[in-house]
Amino acid sequence: MPDERPPFLPGVELSRVLYEECVAPLLAGTPHAAARVGAGSEVLGLDTERSTDHDWGPRLQLFLPEGFEPEALERLRGRIAAALPRRLRGWPTRYTPAPGDPGVWRLTDAPEGRHLVEVVHFGDWFVEWLGFDPRAGVTTADWLATPTQRLAGFVGGAVFSDGTGELIGAREALAWYPSDVWRYVLACQWQRIAQEEAFAGRCTEVGDDLGERVVTARLVRDLMRLCLLLARHYPPYSKWLGSAFARLPEAAGVAPVLRRALVSSDPQRELAEAYRLVAQWQNRTGLAEALTPEPRPFHSRPYPVLDAGRFTEALLARVEDPELVGRPPVGAVDQYLDGTDALENVTLARKVSSAVDRLRPG
Known part of the structure; x- marks a missing residue:
């Protein structure tokens, strides 16, 4: 993080500014949803000044229908990279990998930095985060196999736009257990x-x-x-x-x-x-x-x-x-499975939950 420290702004609000001022103008007529959901203390509304040292800042998910070809997604990522200002509300808009800490990103002003606007298909992101696509329905097995932290991250945060209704519909489906x-x-x-x-x-x-x-x-x-x-x-x-x-x-x-x-x-x-x-x-x-x-x-x-x-x-x-x-x-899976690495691997969590279900008599 640069030496200059801008005033702290809750991460979800910073992401909202990113979408409204920088990303939305590039999407005229393009069906999409934009949100800050998933991982991060800001998604839970619990970020503080301390949170700014990693994986925090102007970032969001930009969801597009499955009809968009991978090449179209890549072109949009490039347009976003070219359009982003160097800073937004005083915070850098680009990130660099944290040295010696795989998967962790830190804000940077370096020209080689990359933005963290995820341009993804709805289904790909849903399956990666939850282990299933709630648009196809949510089974009892889905409920029991999904760690509550993942559910909290999916229904938390904020949706900035959803002209498709698909993200809002999925969040409503997972708002709480049956x-x-x-x-x-x-x-x-x-x-x-x-x-x-x-x-x-x-x-x-x-x-x-x-x-x-x-x-x-x-x-x-x-x-x-x-x-x-x-x-x-x-x-x-x-x-x-x-x-x-x-x-x-x-x-x-x-x-x-x-x-x-x-x-x-x-x-x-x-x-x-x-x-x-x-x-x-x-x-x-x-x-x-x-x-x-x-x-x-x-x-x-x-x-x-x-x-x-x-x-x-x-x-x-x-x-x-x-x-x-x-x-x-x-x-549910995180009532008997307590390892972080296991719960963060939604595929493994679903396999463990399925194995437990097979213990039913008969």
Whole structure:
């Protein structure tokens, strides 16, 4: 990045200026859609001055119908390169690869820099980002195989123009899970909590402070993701999980309890209070039978728990989608697959999800 630092402007707004002032005038009469979607903190509305050091700036996707030949796309890329000003709102419009960091781009004034206006066919970009083309319909398998970070990046950001309606239609199709998929994913998130909700208390009992912190942090993370799912927000990856959670109105009540759990000498009790608050929220959705949210002992042991498996069962009892009935209660792909490299490879994520689906009885 050059030494001169222009005033910070949210990346999506900078991309909007790029489209309206530089790219749109080149497209008179050409059917297209233009947007800033996909990867990047700006797509989630979470970019800051720090974000400007890589993969940030005046960039966008320019979608064209499949009828445009590859040569036509390449000519348009060249026209855009020739028409771009050196800077836009003080920021360079071109990028250079970051030394020693493959796939990362940094803003540059160097004449050999390249623009990051992606000129692509709708279907090619959809399949690359999601693993499927939502214009052909979205199956239950598609929902379960697509990492929530990818869904968040697809429905986030901004569309600057769509004379075709294809991008807007695809985003509307993926705005949120169908009701049964939502129930199933929520059920599986409660299942994750059910599997470990008593462990922090047991760690405390045996004096395992480090183990207690690890278990507590895992449960706090799962509760934060559960809250986002209840609020109809796709959970982003870990760097932005706390920021996305903090935006929820309900976080004002839940977040202080989770913070106390992370530092308490008795985190089990703080976690039990968090379970109670989130269970009340679950009841308010009407997605399943309302159950008592009050904590109870863990069998004969004195650790307060929710017995979260009850909420799993109540949600699954309302699921009617035959693709979900009898499916193992493990959830969508990023509820059981946690490696970044695996989740960023949508082809691999879809293969793993398909393998899990084959575990259904019969």
